[in-house]
Amino acid sequence: MIKIKQFLEDDPSGLSMRLGFKINCGNTIDLKSLAEGDMLKTFFKYTILSILRMVGISAFVFADTYFVSKAFGAIGLAALNISIPIVNIVNGVALMISIGGGSAFSILRAQQDIEGANKIFSLTVNTALVIGIVFMSIGILFSENLAKIFGADTDTLAMSLTYIRTILLCAPVNMINSILISFSRNDHKPALAMVGVMAGGLTNILFDYLLMFPLQMGMFGAAIATGLSPLVGIAIILLNRFKDTSNYRYIKTAEVKPLGRIIKLGTPSFITELSGAFVLILFNLIILSISGNIGVASYGIIANISFIVIAIFTGLGQGLQPIASAAYGVKDMFRLQQYLKFGIIAALFISAIMYAVLFMFTKDVVTIFNAEKLIELEQIASRGIRIYFLGFFFAGMNIVVLLYQAAIERVHSSFLISTLRGFVVIFFVVLLTSKLWQLDGVWISFVITEGIVFITSLIILQVEKRNIERA
Numbered sequence: 001m002i003k004i005k006q007f008l009e010d011d012p013s014g015l016s017m018r019l020g021f022k023i024n025c026g027n028t029i030d031l032k033s034l035a036e037g038d039m040l041k042t043f044f045k046y047t048i049l050s051i052l053r054m055v056g057i058s059a060f061v062f063a064d065t066y067f068v069s070k071a072f073g074a075i076g077l078a079a080l081n082i083s084i085p086i087v088n089i090v091n092g093v094a095l096m097i098s099i100g101g102g103s104a105f106s107i108l109r110a111q112q113d114i115e116g117a118n119k120i121f122s123l124t125v126n127t128a129l130v131i132g133i134v135f136m137s138i139g140i141l142f143s144e145n146l147a148k149i150f151g152a153d154t155d156t157l158a159m160s161l162t163y164i165r166t167i168l169l170c171a172p173v174n175m176i177n178s179i180l181i182s183f184s185r186n187d188h189k190p191a192l193a194m195v196g197v198m199a200g201g202l203t204n205i206l207f208d209y210l211l212m213f214p215l216q217m218g219m220f221g222a223a224i225a226t227g228l229s230p231l232v233g234i235a236i237i238l239l240n241r242f243k244d245t246s247n248y249r250y251i252k253t254a255e256v257k258p259l260g261r262i263i264k265l266g267t268p269s270f271i272t273e274l275s276g277a278f279v280l281i282l283f284n285l286i287i288l289s290i291s292g293n294i295g296v297a298s299y300g301i302i303a304n305i306s307f308i309v310i311a312i313f314t315g316l317g318q319g320l321q322p323i324a325s326a327a328y329g330v331k332d333m334f335r336l337q338q339y340l341k342f343g344i345i346a347a348l349f350i351s352a353i354m355y356a357v358l359f360m361f362t363k364d365v366v367t368i369f370n371a372e373k374l375i376e377l378e379q380i381a382s383r384g385i386r387i388y389f390l391g392f393f394f395a396g397m398n399i400v401v402l403l404y405q406a407a408i409e410r411v412h413s414s415f416l417i418s419t420l421r422g423f424v425v426i427f428f429v430v431l432l433t434s435k436l437w438q439l440d441g442v443w444i445s446f447v448i449t450e451g452i453v454f455i456t457s458l459i460i461l462q463v464e465k466r467n468i469e470r471a
Contacts, residue, residue, distance in 0.1 A: 039335060042323060043342045049190040050319030051312050052198060053181065058311035059201035063208045064222045065304040069369040071212055072159070072219075074297040074377055077369060079159035079219070081300030082150045082284055084307075085277035086164045087226070090135060090171050092273025094178035097128050099318070100266020102182035103407055104258065106322050109186075110329030118251050120258055124179055127259060132172030139168025151284045155293060159219040166220060170227025177230035180237040186322050192240055196233035204229035268406040268414035272399070275422015276310070282427065286434050286442060291380065295439065298380035301369045302388055302443075309354055309389070313396045316346055317403030328408040337465075340404050347396035358389055380439065387443035394450035395421075401457045413460050421453040 068076045101124030108117040138146075143165035144157075152160040177200070184193040204225050211221025280303060287295040320343045327335040358365065366381045367373075398421055405414035426449045433441030433448070 039338050040342065043320075043339055046190050046323055047316050047319030047343075047346065049194040050185065051315035053185075053190075053194040054197075054311040054315030054318065055201075055308065058308045059205060062304060062308060063201075063205040064226055065300065065369060067208045067212050068219065068222055070371045073372045074294055074374060075155055076159060076219070077297040077300045078293040079152065079156035080163065080222075081280070081296055081303055082147070082152050082156055083160045083163040083167075084303065085150055085280045086146065086167050088273045088277035088280065090167060090174055091178075092270045092277070093131055093135075094128070094171075094175045095182075095273060096263060096266035096270035097124055097131070097175065098178040098182035098266070099269045099321070099406075100124075100262040100264065101179065102186040103265040103321060103325050103409075104261050105183060106186040106325040107329045107409075110326050116258075119255055120262065121183055122251050123256065123258055124183075124262060125176070127262070128175035128179055129172065132175045135168050135171035139165045139171070143168065150281055151288055151296070153288075153293070162219045163223045166223030167227055170224070173228060173230050173234070177234050180234060184237055184240075185318070186325075188322070189240075190319070190322075192237065196236045199236055200230045200233035203232045264411050265406060265409065267411060268402050268418050271415060271418035271422060272314070272402070275418060275426075278423060279426055282430065283442060286430065287439065290434070290438055290442075294374070294376055295380060298377050298384060299442075301366055301377075301381045302384045304369070305358070305365065305385065306388070309392055310395075310399070312350060312354075313347060313392075313399040314403070316343060316350070316396075317400045320400065320404055321407040324404055324407040336408065340401075340461075343400040343404060344397050347400045348393070351393045351396045354392060355389055358385055362386060384439070384443045387440060388446050391447040391450040394447075394454040398450060398453050398457055401461065405460075410464065413464070417453060417457055417460070420456060421449060425449045425452050 065077065065080060068080045072079070101120050104120045105117045108114075108120060144161050146164050147157055147160040150160065150164075177196075181193045181196055184190075184196070207225035207229060208222055211217045211225055215221060217224070283299055283303075284296050287299050291298070320339055324336060324339050327333075327339065362382045362385050363378065365385070366378050370377050370381075398417060402414045402417040405411070405417070426445060429449050429452075430442060430445035433445045435441065437444065
């Protein structure tokens with residue numbers, strides 16, 4: 001069996017810093033740990049940093065939600081929740097290109113195809129710039145149409161329109177930031193990627209406050225803080241590149257053939273984000289018909305907390321991605337199976353801790369976003385949290401499995417899981433349960449959907465395990 005250490009290259013960077021833990025951005029230690037180090041230690045090293053990175057990303061929306069609720073109350077919260085699908089869509093495309101490119105890069109590096117890996121990076125950057133310009137054009141021409149499609153009414157249209165347009169105009173920044181983060185992680189510098197994102201998240205929170213309160217820029221201030229704060233992360237990663245410590249290079253290439261592979265590998269991440277937008281829009285429209293804007297505002301609280309929880313599980317899956325891709329690239333199936341096992345156990349543990357905290361402190365969490373102290377808002381959101389978040393016992397494992405499948409080029413399986421949980425099952429289940437139990441039915445639909453998809457994921461994993469054993 002080929003071992004990862006056969007393609008190790010001695011390329012120490014010398015760059016180290018301290019931000020809570022030592023950051024070694026070189027490759028030798030990281031790759032050796034993949035080949036012959038303790039698997040559990042390697043797993044924690046990559047996943048913890050990746051989780052922190054994704055929590056940093058989720059801080060963008062969390063900060064927006066908190067400050068908007070303070071500035072505009074329930075109507076502002078409803079307007080923001082109606083607008084958030086555009087963040088999912090932009091992030092989804094960014095992740096499709098960046099994670100797809102990063103996965104292809106990692107596999108090619110593991111196979112010692114350095115030129116091919118650099119071509120992947122270059123093509124990823126070029127593609128992102130083109131797509132970013134398309135997003136900007138949509139923002140200029142169609143923002144009002146999108147706001148209305150997402151469910152904005154006369155009370156929420158102005159604020160929703162402002163947020164959607166600003167996010168779309170800032171899309172190129174999001175795209176480039178996502179690429180640099182993904183390639184830093186796949187270049188075995190997970191800590192550098194984490195620092196870049198956390199710095200961007202802290203900048204977003206600071207500018208949310210400054211732009212919305214002292215400068216009184218309203219919803220535009222919230223959106224511009226979210227849209228431009230990733231520039232800080234970009235600057236941090238580029239400074240590292242100027243030190244010549246990175247193993248990916250931009251080269252002039254007219255080759256577009258690998259784009260299909262990039263999109264193929266990144267599609268599950270895109271589907272995950274797109275499904276988030278689809279579910280938000282679907283739930284918003286159903287809840288609006290049942291409880292009006294106060295119901296949508298309540299769902300905004302649930303969705304905002306959910307965004308952070310999903311970010312944790314996505315970080316877990318993305319942290320698994322480079323080590324799984326490297327093991328898969330050299331056919332080290334034992335490590336591959338162990339990493340998946342660690343991921344599923346970690347997902348269950350995180351789910352249990354998360355639900356226990358939310359169950360015990362439900363009202364305290366809701367109060368953070370209930371600046372007007374509306375009793376109806378508190379009642380709807382509190383009940384919804386305790387029902388809805390039961391679904392994450394299944395959802396966490398589903399997210400880990402689908403990202404694992406994408407990392408080892410089992411794209412069809414990953415696509416099936418993503419499509420079932422984000423579009424097909426949830427659509428029919430929520431239509432049925434909301435008719436039967438109104439708002440409770442909306443919350444229950446998430447639990448039922450993730451349970452059905454989890455059973456499907458188990459079947460897929462069992463079939464693939466048998467195929468591997470027969471091979």
